[in-house]
Amino acid sequence: MIAxxxxxxxxxxxxxxxxxxxxxFKPVKGQTAVRVCADAYNLPYSNKKLEGFDNRIxxxxxxxxxxxxxxxxxxxxxxFTRNTIKKVDPKTGRFMCDLAMSMPASPGRLAVTTPYxxxxxxxxxxxxxxxxxNEISDIVAARTxxxxxxxxxxxxxxxxxxxxxxxxxxxxxxxxQFMAGDTRVYPGRIVEDALASGQIDVAFAWGPVGGYYAxxxxxxxxxxxxxxxGDRYIFNFALGVRHQDKGWKALLNQIMEKRKDDIAAxxxxxxxxxxxxxxxxxxxxx
Numbered sequence: 001m002i003a004x005x006x007x008x009x010x011x012x013x014x015x016x017x018x019x020x021x022x023x024x025f026k027p028v029k030g031q032t033a034v035r036v037c038a039d040a041y042n043l044p045y046s047n048k049k050l051e052g053f054d055n056r057i058x059x060x061x062x063x064x065x066x067x068x069x070x071x072x073x074x075x076x077x078x079x080f081t082r083n084t085i086k087k088v089d090p091k092t093g094r095f096m097c098d099l100a101m102s103m104p105a106s107p108g109r110l111a112v113t114t115p116y117x118x119x120x121x122x123x124x125x126x127x128x129x130x131x132x133x134n135e136i137s138d139i140v141a142a143r144t145x146x147x148x149x150x151x152x153x154x155x156x157x158x159x160x161x162x163x164x165x166x167x168x169x170x171x172x173x174x175x176x177q178f179m180a181g182d183t184r185v186y187p188g189r190i191v192e193d194a195l196a197s198g199q200i201d202v203a204f205a206w207g208p209v210g211g212y213y214a215x216x217x218x219x220x221x222x223x224x225x226x227x228x229x230g231d232r233y234i235f236n237f238a239l240g241v242r243h244q245d246k247g248w249k250a251l252l253n254q255i256m257e258k259r260k261d262d263i264a265a266x267x268x269x270x271x272x273x274x275x276x277x278x279x280x281x282x283x284x285x286x
Contacts, residue, residue, distance in 0.1 A: 025064045025255055028248050034062045034069045037084035037097035039076035041184045044212035044270045045102050048073070054101040056266050057116070061099075064255045072097040081109050085242060098248065103240030110240035113253050116263055118236045119207035121159040122273045123224045124191050124214050125150075126201070135228050136163050139172075139202060153190050153200035159233060160204045160226060174200055188213040195221065207273040215271035225273035234275060 036058050038046040046052035048071075050059070062069040074084045080100070086109070087096045105115040125133050131142040131150075142150050152169060154161055155178040164173060176190050187205065191213035195203045203210065207225060214221040226233070239256070241249045256263065 025251060027065045027067055028245075028251060031065075031067065031098075031248075033067050034058060034065065034099060035095075035097040036069060036071050037080070037100045038071050038073060040073040041186050042076050043186065043188060044208050045076070053266050053270050057263055058099070058101065060259050060262060061252065061255055064259065070097075081240070085110065085240070095242070098241065098245065099252070100240040102237045105236035105238040111243045111245070111249050112238040112240050113249060113256060115236035115238045116256055116260075117208075117267055117272070118234050118275070119272055120229070120234050120275065121226045122205060122207045122210040123160070123226060124195060124203045124205065124210045124221055125224075126195065126198075127220045127222050129201070133202060133222075133224060135224075136160055136226070137167060139164075139169060140167055144201060150201040151199070153194050153203040155187065155190065155205070158204050159229060191221070192217065195219075208270060211271040211273050223271070223273055225275065227275070 036054075038052075038054065038058075040046070040048045043052050045054045047055070050056075058069050072084055074080060074096075084096050085098065085100045088094065089096055100110060102117075103110055103112055105112050123133060123136065125131075130145050131138075133139060133142060139150055139152065144150065149172050152164060152173045153176055154164065154173055155176050157178070164170070174194075176194070178187060187209050190200075190203045190205055191210055194200045196217050196219040204226075205213075211223050214223045239249075239252050241252070
């Protein structure tokens with residue numbers, strides 16, 4: 001009797017385990033491909049060569065569903081959702097795409113899944129220059145080998161801007177346009193080009209961007225997460241779908257849960273900044 005009960009319990013456990021972990025996901029009705037909305041020039045997220053972490057995560061989703069991944073390319077900027085996942089193709093009557101990745105994990109124009117990564121802004125500088133920067137305030141006393149003040153690269157509306165101005169560093173700042181007219185110009189240029197070439201001495205950027213391009217540079221660089229601002233400035237990101245696509249959202253959550261270890265391993269390859277020792281400052285920004 002005891003053996004029989006144990007067998008039943010084991011069978012029940014295995015069935016419930018397999019419902020989540022077995023590769024038995026099926027596409028939603030009428031779905032023949034994972035149709036992703038993405039930017040063709042936006043590493044570390046995505047590009048046409050499919051080298052971004054979101055490209056690779058999309059491939060995992062396609063693998064689980066047994067269908068190909070297709071892309072609708074559009075610049076990641078103001079109007080992205082309106083011109084992609086919410087835009088209907090007049091020729092086919094279908095939406096241009098069905099999945100937007102790395103969307104802010106807060107209610108808005110899209111319904112979002114459980115977040116799959118989080119990050120914070122970073123400070124990046126070349127190593128071996130005779131100074132060490134652990135916090136923004138260290139820039140005040142730092143000097144180049146020639147005894148000059150450091151040149152600071154900032155995007156418009158950067159998190160660090162106010163503190164830099166308050167420290168009296170305004171004259172050392174060179175501002176960069178975040179959204180250039182040329183859609184092939186990407187934010188990573190502040191590290192890849194300006195910092196690496198010596199045009200600036202320290203760059204401030206979004207964590208995944210700064211971390212990735214520093215790791216790809218032939219010039220040795222150090223990435224310092226701006227943990228001094230506290231956990232209110234850690235931002236979470238998720239997959240985004242149309243609000244009416246509830247079944248699609250639920251399916252994506254199941255797939256992301258099953259492949260969470262693979263997703264974490266992929267993201268780890270892109271040199272995201274560490275979020276250790278972040279000051280607790282209250283409710284996070286979304």
